[in-house]
Amino acid sequence: MGQYGILLDINLTTKEIKKTPVSKSDLKNFLGGRGLGMKILWDRIKKPGLNPMSPENPLCFMPGPFSGLPIPSSSRTTVVTKSPRTSPENKKYEHSSTVSYANMGGFFGPEVKFAGYDGIVVLGKASSPVYILIEDDKVEIKSALSYWGMGTDSFDKALIEKYGKEYQSCYIGQGGENLVPYASILNTAARAAGRGGVGAVMGSKNLKAIVVKGTKQPQLAKHKMYLELLEKARTAFREDIEGVEYWRSGGTAHALQNSSNNGTMAVRNYREGTFKEVEMINTKSARTQIWKRDFACFSCQLACKKSGFAKGAYGGVVHDGPEYETGTMLGANLLISDLAGLNKMIAICDDYGIDIITTGGVLGFLMEAREKGMIDLTFLDGIDLTWGNVDASIEMIHKIARRQGIGKIASLGVKALAQKIGKGSEEFAIHVKGHELAAWNVNVNAERMMITYATANRGACHLNSSSFSRQNNSAIQDSLGACSFAGGWYKNDISYRKFIEAITGEEHTDEEFNQIGERVFNLEKMFNYREGFTRADDKLPERFFKDAHTYGKGKDVLASHADFDKWIEKYYTERGWDLQTSMPKSEKLAQLGLEFTL
């Protein structure tokens, strides 16, 4: 109950479209979203080493059991696939890579549920560009030739024009079409499943978009209980005026000022933790210079998305931003404090559909390598990439998204760039497992941030958190279709567990429920382990052991390798993982019902 038990399975090579049943135990044990997506990935990828850009890589669009119900802040869709971004230190297979999961807000996931599916799995590769059109049970693969080459903004407009309000969509821009490995997938031209290269996998299938309209909703197990919980949840948000206002007034962008004050911001390619010019890009400046309106995802009371435009040389672009991660990675990390320029860079990246966090990491790395004389203007195709230079940054973004000249190698990320440049540049190539770090600096709160980044199953990820229990909880959230920003409201008598009982009828104990998150996390871990990722890959760049910040709260603060070894062993022990290999122990796997991974 509460779920359909149906996946929409589409093979773009054979053009076969079918409904595949999902077993009751999978729905119970993995819920939906990130969890069920991971289970599908495990079931479909039978052997390690699959090329993520090959037709055989499943691309799963996963709403969760909350999706399609107006539970506050339940708009998220997780895209799950094998990552084209990550690689281990010692490649066991040519294409060893981790799992990738990226989630986006907006309206897409709920609509997939309305159409009658717990998820969409795309396999194969179309012979020419296509999009998938879903109207409840009617599913068509249609030519996208006339849309290929369009940026996400103009494509979004074209879809609104053609299909109108009843349809929701997600799509790639030229970044995904050009197979930029860190291409993203967008919904409403701004809300991105940004990380881990999910847009590149979509592009590799010649799939421009999925457009969906649905009229259904699944029957719930305990309808009345659900309505009572819903009323309570709505009230909890409504009554917490201050808590809600925090999100409405600035969203994650509030963290720009706070993080800089705390020395936890990525500044100058993570060399520093405080941005001296942060006032120029904080919420106060954005509210007066850029933001005009606040926007919410489906059934959300927080409205953390801000849209507007700037005036002047970089003006005229109506877009959302900056948020914390976009503002930090294209702002502070590059020493860019021109708010209009920053907003324009965000808009351009979203229009191409490339991950802003990674793009900012790549630009920061190149700026530092240039400053240190490791690369010259010729290497950069004549682009004068210096700290704070908006125009040069924009030129480089164009090169990356089009994969032209320097863009070819820059589109592979900082790990590949450091390998090409050498000269010790890998010390400031800020990535874990090939995936760039995400705007939160490490030195202050070193234990928390090092464990967060080192142990994330998709490679460096700021949403992973450091503790065993919070990681598990985050995996549950991503599996429900719930938004992490609203997680704090779901406690006590309106817990996620109770909502699941009302929706599906499954009465988990707290312990059983928390174990779902642990199960998801460990299945991801086993997938990575099978690909050849071990303890040696759970590591941070040398910068974080060598370069203390020169000012701010992180001044003279540095963790040692011995500290890190101690922390990671503590973490592995808590997880029930082997200290040498990092593999989950067989009794842990048995406890979680994951014996099938052995």
Add this chain to the structure above:
Amino acid sequence: MTHKETSRRDFLKKLAIGGGGVVILGKYHFLFGNEPTNGLLKAIVVDFDKCTGCRTCETVCSAFHHPVQIDGEQLNGLGNPKLGNIQVYHFNPDVDIPSVCANCPDTPCVNACPVTADPKAIRKSIYRDQLTQAIRTNHDVCISCGSCADACNTERTGVIKMNPKTNHPEHICDQCGGDPQCVKYCPFGALSFKDVDIKGAYFGLSPQEIAEKLFERYYEAEEVING
């Protein structure tokens, strides 16, 4: 007793206070619903500055108007937003337009209905409800000609649509019998239940027309992405 019945009863009670109900009903003997009004008509009015496009209004409207029977009890449905009488239109650049029946005093929809009024009920297939003063439909006599939807679409908001399966008009706001759910649940205070003001800046306009006004208001610059 269901929530729906309670609110309708409350509404009737309010009408009847001090004998006012009789006066109102006596004074406004709406024959075909196209008489002018002196401000006693009410409608859902949107403050576009506050709307964030969350679509809560669609879901609560849908849940209220499409109840389900569970163990012999009538409860709100799950609220598929498409079944809401209020509908939120999203545009790019970001503007969200909740579109809802304006309760036009001159009722182009009722005027266009070719069904001969039932002399007893004094009403056509689409009519102004004498108690609530909202526009209602009687599908029993509807001939599915679509004239009401056409009139609404060409002259006003375009909120009335013909249901492709039943071929009857839908999305007409009945104001939930006097306690509109969308107003009650809008998390942003963007909706209110107010006297109809035909001089209001957005009265009776289609979502597209309102969006164009708002584009100019919020984003006066021309868009030049990647320019």
